[in-house]
Amino acid sequence: MAFSLSAEAAAFIVPSGNISPAYLQSVPTAAIPFLPSKTKVAHLLPERKSIMDNKIEVFKNEQFGEIRTALIENEPWFVAVDVCRALEIGNSSQAISRLDADEKMITLISNEGNKRGNPNMTVVNEPGLYTLILSSRKPEAKAFKRWITHDVIPMIRKTGGYMTDSLLERIQKEPAVIVEFAQALILEKNRVKALECELNTAKPKADYYDAFINPDDCTNIRTTAKELKIPERKFVQFLLKEKYLFRSPSGQLLPYNKDSNAGLFIVRDFVTFCYTGSQTYFTPKGKEVVRMKFQKKCGEELLPKIAR
Template identity: 75%
Template sequence: MDNKIEIFKNEQFGEVRTILEGEKVLFCAADVAKALGYTNPNKAVNDHCRAITKRSTPISGKVQSINFIPEGDVYRLIIRSKLPAAEKFELWVFDEVIPTIRKTGGYMTDSLLERIQKEPAVIVEFAQALILEKNRVKALECELNTAKPKADYYDAFINPDDCTNIRTTAKELKIPERKFVQFLLREKYLFRSPSGQLLPYNKDSNAGLFIVRDFVTYCYTGSQTYFTPKGKEVIRMKFQKKYAEELLPKMAR
């Protein structure tokens, strides 16, 4: 495996070493902890990170084993940091560095600059990829800003303890889970994201039916859809109207 290091430089946070493995970006754990102001970086990494992995990398002419962490662990270090600029570090890493790496295979590092000097056409490819990624991020930001007022309202007035995920909701309504999911997709309550997650459509008719919670595990981040009490009742009535004989015979008892 080619563990070629790319070094990202920031005037405020110094240098952060990274490795790109396929679509996965790994960060030097010590560099991240130092950038976030931890007085004991090694202890911070051991206390807060769940997916530490060692990679052999050349340092000062010698191959050494260094601890690297995935995005999820970077986020854990960020939220536990007391550094006032931790949020700015988060924006730099997640809004600029990672998207650029994923689209171009690297950042504007010394190695890329050297390649551009030898092959000027490379800068066109890099610029096009960067523009596409920035446009995508901008579109997502607009979508999130539109949805945020509604999300804030429902998060404030809906008790998460009263909400259930898709599997539990299907059991409560006595509907086979597979048919339940098919119905939700067909009736445009939910859609399946490129990563396979079932998420609600952002439309007025869905208001108050669902809440979406983000989660972070040791190797995965994502979102999960939950049904509110109102959502369960609306779906139950919809099923009764359309599929009473086929799917809900027990609800008539």
Template identity: 35%
Template sequence: MSALEVFRFDEVPVRVVDNSGEPWFIAADVCAALGLANVAQALAGLDEDEKGSISIADGTPGNPTRATVNEPGLYSLVIRSRRPEARAFKRWVTHEVLPSIRRTGTYAVAETPEQLVARALIQAQDIVARRDQQIAVLTPRAEAWDELASAEGDYSVADAAKILARSGIETGPQRLFEQLAALAWTFRASDGKWRAYAQHVSAGYLAERPQSHHHPRTGELIIDPPQVRITLRGVERLRVRLGVLRAVEAS
């Protein structure tokens, strides 16, 4: 096992050790970066092959043993984080830290954008090939993630269901309506039409688009119930929430 390398994510130190050619992260550092206050509780939700421990002499008094997580374990912890920085942390690890470690053994100067894209695609293909079904659910395929990350605006429930399905979430238009209701994001009004709860509109997860039509005989303008739309932020939040729910149901 090689010496620790210390990287920094938004001033939070993240220690990584090379164990037989594979990077293992100090669990407490990862949890600190992701806002997971209870390290033991976070690690309890991981599979046994996703966590371990090492003994390090870092000058800290007390027990030198430190809990660690490997790459799949780190992704599982990312999914559990509620902090908006979790997505940036995952991108920092996969696009900067891991490529640099595997190339030079240290965290060096960042590669060019073209090199990062090429290396990220190779790593994504390798991850999809090697990780078990649970990790495949928790970590979306690179192409679906990139499509989601670069999109703008909001989506109909049907279009949002397609994006979520491509990122590994089992859903469809009708099922997504039911999942939104189960999460208390939407409800059926007295007219039987779906409406968005105000707090989730205020949070930026949902939107309502006004709708209307003209009466075919009189030409009178008729105001229809608004269409529930899911924002980009809402799609990302659903990807995390529904992915965690599926993992819990499967365990």
């Protein structure tokens, strides 16, 4: 089923030349051979959110030059060629082709009145950006990542844009834009307030950990069994039976996530040459609680109370 392009889309596809946008509007889209069928293109249809709706914002940095970006569906996207240039990635096409499909897309962008050049640009999201950073051999890649993550992205998320000269000019020309900024700031303030409430809830647990749990005082299951003078096999069976630990599908012994286990264990991830996993450690509190429980359940006299 054929349908016609909007005036906005027609004007962007043919910004200049002998074919008028009005004529192009009358042509069914099925007859336009260059419209990609499988490529994700933003804002050819007016109801789609697009970079044109948000405007391109340019980040300027003395060390890395200019990076064009825009907020699409509340997520920051970066023009891929600008990122590759800043990171001195020689073959940008090859680097971009290696990105996953959900890390990039092709879209139309505004060239600030400049009608030369191809308006179709590849943009990358945050995961795609980090993949490009990791592929760069430039020593300054770490500094570039810090600039993006500490300055650019937080500003985008807080205000819906980066306060550049072009954005200030836009506000002067379109006073209504300041309302968008105010709404974005209110939303960000509410989000920060919610995060602060979560942080205040978690703070007592974090303070307890910092004050009483020294990782150097924690021991794994085998060492704890030796300290308590309990055969390791019997100790593990006790921990499983009393629901302190469970055995994961990969065979690892991990603590149940329940209130009664709070402060008894810590879990550390580890990586070896060919294996990645997690290992459970007893805290001093955990050793004492389990010692008392074992002695009560099994009726065996164990080591004296463990010093904390």
